[in-house]
Amino acid sequence: MKEGNNSLLNLLQQNWGYTSFRPLQEEAVTAVREGRDSLVILPTGGGKSLCYQLPALVMEGMAVVISPLISLMKDQVDQLTSRGIEAACLNSSLSPNDKMAVDRQIKDGQLKLLYVAPERLLGGSFLTYLKQFPISFFAIDEAHCISQWGHDFRPEYRALKILRKEFPEVALHSYTATATQKVRHDIVQQLGLPDPEILVGSFDRPNLHYSVARSGKKKEKLLQLCGLVERHKGESGIVYCISRKSVEELAKALNDNGYRAIPYHAGLEDEPRKRAQEQFLNEKVDIIVATVAFGMGIDKTNVRYVVHWGMPKSIEHYQQESGRAGRDGLDSDCLLFYSIADLITWKRILVDLEPEHQRIAFTQLEEMESYANTTRCRHRYLVEYFGQAFEKEGCGACDLCLGNIETNPDSLVIAQKILSCVIRLNQRFGVKHTIDVLRGSKAARVIQFRHHELSTYGLLEESPASHVEDWIAQLCEQGFLSRNDEHKTLFVTADGNDVLKGEKIPRLVQFESPPIEAFIDDSWEGVDTNLFAKLKELRTRLAAEEKIPPYVVFGDAALRDMGRKRPSTHRSFLMVEGVGKKKKEKYGDLFLEAINNYCEKNGLEMDIFTRSPKSPIKLKPIMNGTKQKAFDLFGRRKNVEEVASQIERASSTTRGYLAEYLDAEKIIDPTPWIDGALHERIGNTIERVGMDRLRPIFEDLGGEIPYDQIRVSVTCWKNRDAANESSQS
Ligand code: ADP
Ligand code: ZN
Numbered sequence: 001m002k003e004g005n006n007s008l009l010n011l012l013q014q015n016w017g018y019t020s021f022r023p024l025q026e027e028a029v030t031a032v033r034e035g036r037d038s039l040v041i042l043p044t045g046g047g048k049s050l051c052y053q054l055p056a057l058v059m060e061g062m063a064v065v066i067s068p069l070i071s072l073m074k075d076q077v078d079q080l081t082s083r084g085i086e087a088a089c090l091n092s093s094l095s096p097n098d099k100m101a102v103d104r105q106i107k108d109g110q111l112k113l114l115y116v117a118p119e120r121l122l123g124g125s126f127l128t129y130l131k132q133f134p135i136s137f138f139a140i141d142e143a144h145c146i147s148q149w150g151h152d153f154r155p156e157y158r159a160l161k162i163l164r165k166e167f168p169e170v171a172l173h174s175y176t177a178t179a180t181q182k183v184r185h186d187i188v189q190q191l192g193l194p195d196p197e198i199l200v201g202s203f204d205r206p207n208l209h210y211s212v213a214r215s216g217k218k219k220e221k222l223l224q225l226c227g228l229v230e231r232h233k234g235e236s237g238i239v240y241c242i243s244r245k246s247v248e249e250l251a252k253a254l255n256d257n258g259y260r261a262i263p264y265h266a267g268l269e270d271e272p273r274k275r276a277q278e279q280f281l282n283e284k285v286d287i288i289v290a291t292v293a294f295g296m297g298i299d300k301t302n303v304r305y306v307v308h309w310g311m312p313k314s315i316e317h318y319q320q321e322s323g324r325a326g327r328d329g330l331d332s333d334c335l336l337f338y339s340i341a342d343l344i345t346w347k348r349i350l351v352d353l354e355p356e357h358q359r360i361a362f363t364q365l366e367e368m369e370s371y372a373n374t375t376r377c378r379h380r381y382l383v384e385y386f387g388q389a390f391e392k393e394g395c396g397a398c399d400l401c402l403g404n405i406e407t408n409p410d411s412l413v414i415a416q417k418i419l420s421c422v423i424r425l426n427q428r429f430g431v432k433h434t435i436d437v438l439r440g441s442k443a444a445r446v447i448q449f450r451h452h453e454l455s456t457y458g459l460l461e462e463s464p465a466s467h468v469e470d471w472i473a474q475l476c477e478q479g480f481l482s483r484n485d486e487h488k489t490l491f492v493t494a495d496g497n498d499v500l501k502g503e504k505i506p507r508l509v510q511f512e513s514p515p516i517e518a519f520i521d522d523s524w525e526g527v528d529t530n531l532f533a534k535l536k537e538l539r540t541r542l543a544a545e546e547k548i549p550p551y552v553v554f555g556d557a558a559l560r561d562m563g564r565k566r567p568s569t570h571r572s573f574l575m576v577e578g579v580g581k582k583k584k585e586k587y588g589d590l591f592l593e594a595i596n597n598y599c600e601k602n603g604l605e606m607d608i609f610t611r612s613p614k615s616p617i618k619l620k621p622i623m624n625g626t627k628q629k630a631f632d633l634f635g636r637r638k639n640v641e642e643v644a645s646q647i648e649r650a651s652s653t654t655r656g657y658l659a660e661y662l663d664a665e666k667i668i669d670p671t672p673w674i675d676g677a678l679h680e681r682i683g684n685t686i687e688r689v690g691m692d693r694l695r696p697i698f699e700d701l702g703g704e705i706p707y708d709q710i711r712v713s714v715t716c717w718k719n720r721d722a723a724n725e726s727s728q729s
Helices: 002-016 025-033 048-058 070-082 096-107 118-122 126-130 155-166 181-191 218-231 244-256 270-281 315-322 340-352 355-373 378-385 411-424 431-438 444-448 465-477 494-500 529-546 556-565 581-602 625-635 640-647 651-665 676-689 694-700 707-728
Strands: 038-041 062-066 087-090 113-116 135-140 172-176 197-200 208-214 236-240 261-264 287-290 303-308 332-338 481-483 490-492
Touching (some): 002 025, 002 048, 025 172, 025 197, 038 181, 048 135, 048 172, 087 096, 113 118, 118 126, 155 181, 181 197, 208 378, 218 332, 244 287, 270 287, 303 315, 315 332, 315 355, 332 355, 340 355, 355 378, 411 431, 411 465, 411 494, 411 651, 490 494, 625 640, 651 707, 676 694
Parallel strands (some): 038 197, 087 113, 135 172, 208 332
Antiparallel strands (some): 481 490
8 A cells, every 4th residue: 555655656756746745636546546436625726637647647448537628628638748648638629630530549548538528428429439448437527517506507417427327337536626515415416426435625725815905996906906916027817807898998907007918708709709818828918807707717827816806796706716826836816806886786787686596696795795804814714614624823824814904902992882883773774874873974864863862873983984884894794793684784693792791802903004015925935036037938938839838838836946946957857846757858958958057157056955845934924013012011911001001002902912912822820910819719610600601700700800800810721721731641
């Protein structure tokens, strides 16, 4: 077994030039080799193709890969043949001569992989034809197309169940990036897999840097977009718009500003549409501005950013579209512009749906809205949305974790004002009216209901409406407020009541600063960028000669690694990430010559193999200055009042920092902040009532001890328990 895997690793190294498997690839390959049916779920860029390509190489016979898209097949076949692996596809785009050539290859037993569309496989007598040859296995790509619950149901995929009947001895393997339980179940059912190996990968894409910008004026938006494009000069990016009109407008604006951008949408004729796609793939233009019509089956691995100029209509769409960035595992940016106006646009577009579908569509929109308004980590949000746990504390790769968005120090007080206002309004009014009352508006509706007489009238007079609106959205996202399904009126949840009592503290933030500057991209570490640019030119030239996309010659990761390691010999060239035997033979001389020349001319050291580009170091989230100062003062055991006055913040805010400090530093002794005897007393109470919730403790103590003192004590007791546990194990 061990030996078997060792040789798999050798195959990976020799043919692909990769040094290790990505998560679950090895398991997936093993399932194929053992002939056990499988369902493999990996996110976009997770490396699904390798799961069947690698075993196909070593198994007897020919693997048949079922794939829905011609462009996808062609790309994969190009990639395989460039690695010296015998592969071909059969589809309607082939000429009769080409078809005959493929038939010949099959008959000669040369092919290791054959790609076909489902229509072709099941149409005519193709299955009978296939039966003459040894088939190693069937691989079904984009397997979610089988399921009605998937976002891309294709009826012809349903008919694939016939494979089990016609080829009872041949294993079926299916691959998709779609996560939901329902779809998974459906695939297994439809294909008739009795006991498949099911492998579900993590949905986190740590190399994608997510950020959300509030979209204000178009001009500011464009400025922000250009800032991002500027940082990725000469690299590929996709910008998604909701409407064809904005595609056209934006493509023009980008060109006017000196960037090479091309529009793409379903309203274009076939010819210009195809040309746009090709120019993007062949890197004749950097930016494609497109509607969602663009992207299915685009395998380009070096897309460095995906921007959503308008908000997508669901998290699934967002995940899929933004997921087209960074398939090669290198750091990439995903920026979403969010505005209420987009929400309204979508609602208008979706208005014609049947009631049932409309309800689902609106819920999905709300989830998208909630993503934009979350104040926690965006990676966490997405991963949890797809039903997985997010283990890390912060991701180091989203606008929220990178900390350039500060928590409002008065979060608790502001939240309490908003929540009490909602209660004073008898929880019968929507967002807009609530904002009006809080800001002391004289709108007719306010006066008519005599809401200007409420005690909460004008409590947030000083704050701009857009802030109040954001805060309400944040309270909804954090579960302190909710909206009634039917009339969208606001009401306070049980957790919201805890906020009113000061038992829970929400996090309110202002999204003002442009969030795109803070991501420090360390995948360039050690890379000579001029050399990289030279090698890229060489790549483009070779690709044009061979009529294949540049990234098929070498991916960005390989070129950067060349610019980093600067190999001088064929032997050391093989140590570059993504260089296998075949590619070394084919391109080695040319690339080595370019590298040698450059290094000689610039006096650069060569053959540098010290640091592996793998496991890039991620920055720790930056704490805001005030909080850092508070932590330092607490470390010197200053009390709350003293710290509050030094950092010039309300004592409620300071107590919030104290709680975070105790938790972060795992403090056991709370005595500078509460009395030792009281701490013991609370300890006794905890013995009786537990410490999951503060309220029972508060009540048990006769309702006299303030919550924040209880919180300090409980945190320290918890820390002590944790310390005891870890010392025992
Ligand atoms: P998916 O189909 O899951 O979206 P692909 O199969 O297109 O992903 O793979 C994405 C990229 O990752 C490709 O460039 C592929 O060559 C690369 N890749 C796959 N496996 C590995 C690996 N083990 N090490 C490094 N790169 C890999
Ligand atoms: Zn994060």
